[in-house]
Each structure stands twice: as C-alpha cells, then as structure tokens.
Amino acid sequence: MVVLHGAGSCKENHHDFARAAIGAELAAIAFDQRGHGESEGAMDGRVIDDVADMAALLRSRIGGSAAIALRGSSMGGYVALVSAAAVNAAAVVAICPASDEGLRRGLSSNRFTFDADRPALDRFLADHDVASAARELEVPVLLLHAEGDEQVPVEHSRELAALFRSPRSRLITIPGGHHRSIQHDAEMQAVSLRFIARELESG
Numbered sequence: 001m002v003v004l005h006g007a008g009s010c011k012e013n014h015h016d017f018a019r020a021a022i023g024a025e026l027a028a029i030a031f032d033q034r035g036h037g038e039s040e041g042a043m044d045g046r047v048i049d050d051v052a053d054m055a056a057l058l059r060s061r062i063g064g065s066a067a068i069a070l071r072g073s074s075m076g077g078y079v080a081l082v083s084a085a086a087v088n089a090a091a092v093v094a095i096c097p098a099s100d101e102g103l104r105r106g107l108s109s110n111r112f113t114f115d116a117d118r119p120a121l122d123r124f125l126a127d128h129d130v131a132s133a134a135r136e137l138e139v140p141v142l143l144l145h146a147e148g149d150e151q152v153p154v155e156h157s158r159e160l161a162a163l164f165r166s167p168r169s170r171l172i173t174i175p176g177g178h179h180r181s182i183q184h185d186a187e188m189q190a191v192s193l194r195f196i197a198r199e200l201e202s203g
Contacts, residue, residue, distance in 0.1 A: 001024060001029075001030055001069040001088075002028075002070050003018055003072070003074050003077050004029075004077075004167070005032075005073065005075075006072075006098070006187035007098070007152045008036070009036065009074075010037030012037070014030045016184060017189050019099070020189050020193060024193045026193065026196065026200075029054055029057065033047070033076075033079075034047075035114040041115075042115045044116070044117035044124070045124040047079055047083070047128075048082065048083040051070070051079060051083040055087040068090060069090055069103065069196045070091075072093070073095040073180070073182075073183040078094075078130050081130050081133050081141070082100075082130055082132055082133045084141075085137065091140050091199035092137070093142045093192045094157075096179055096180075097130065099130055100125045100126070102156075102186055104122060104125045104126065107122055108122070133196070140168035140169050140199050141169040141170075142169070142172070142191075142195045143170070143172070144171075144172050144178030144191075145157040145172075145173050145174070145182070147175050147177065152179065154173055177186075182193070
C-alpha cells in the first residue's frame with residue numbers, strides 16, 4: 001500500500017503504521033509529498049502523478065500486476081480518494097479526510113507551513129472535488145473519523161460515506177479523540193490492515 005501523510009506532516013509520522021503493515025505481511029511505502037520532509041520542490045498540481053509514481057515503484061518491487069491500496073490521513077486522505085481511480089487502487093483507507101474546500105481555505109489563509117506553488121496547488125484542488133471523486137469510486141473505502149476532530153468535522157466523512165458505490169465501503173466514527181488520534185491508534189490500525197488485506201485478497 002501507499003501511505004499518504006497530511007499537510008505539514010512527513011513520512012516518518014506514519015512509520016508506526018508502515019511497520020504494522022509489514023508485520024501483517026503487506027508491503028508498504030511512505031513518502032514525503034512535495035514541499036514536505038526530504039522531498040524537493042513545492043507542492044503543486046502533480047499530486048496524483050506523484051502517487052502514481054509511488055504506486056508504480058511499489059509494484060515494481062512486489063510484482064507488476066500486484067493490487068495496491070492507498071491509506072491517507074487528513075490531506076493524505078483527500079489525496080487517496082482523488083487519486084484512487086488514476087492509480088487503479090483496489091481499496092482506500094481515509095482517516096479524517098480533508099475537503100478540497102478546507103484545503104483551499106488553509107492555502108489562501110497561509111495556515112499551512114509546507115512549501116507550495118499556491119496558484120498551481122489551488123487549481124489542482126479546485127479541479128479535484130473530493131465529493132465527485134467519492135461518487136465515482138467503484139472500490140471499497142474505509143473511512144475513519146474521530147468525532148472530536150477539531151479541524152475536519154466528522155460530518156464531512158458522513159457525507160462522503162453516503163456517496164460510495166461499493167457495498168463493502170464503511171464509515172467508523174470514534175467518540176472523542178482529535179484530528180491526529182486515529183492514525184496512531186493501534187486498534188484502528190489493525191482494523192485498517194484487516195480491511196486492506198481482505199480487499200487485496202478478494203481483488
């Protein structure tokens with residue numbers, strides 16, 4: 001699976017999940033998106049291309065026809081949903097996924113600290129509506145959202161969950177918590193891994 005971090009985060013913040021994936025005999029790759037961590041250059045309109053490159057790299061290591069899942073948190077959850085069709089993902093896990101509108105507001109208000117080509121990234125966000133992507137997705141999606149999320153309201157995931165086509169998609173909301181609590185919760189990581197393993201096996 002390809003693991004996608006949130007705005008202002010980095011790949012190291014998801015190493016615990018990547019290690020759990022390897023323990024479950026699932027190959028995983030976490031990378032710094034443009035403008036983050038050790039990646040060079042500003043984040044721009046090549047978001048989906050970068051996810052596709054990581055998916056291709058992973059497939060090259062484990063077999064060219066291998067099924068791929070995407071797992072992302074916050075902005076990474078948004079990216080996972082809007083890029084799933086392009087990379088032919090077999091399953092998606094999105095944790096407290098951000099909305100395109102919320103990301104655009106954060107970008108315009110200079111709330112984000114990562115390096116961004118703001119005009120290019122704003123165009124990308126305007127052109128990739130997460131609700132439209134959710135409506136078109138055929139693959140199973142697992143949404144996880146903390147009801148105490150102070151950045152992305154849980155209602156956003158409830159609205160997205162109503163749009164998914166696959167009957168195997170599901171939404172799990174967790175009482176309390178905060179925007180980053182679920183991504184490091186061992187029980188929810190196990191739920192995510194079981195979901196991904198089941199869908200990759202059935203695919």
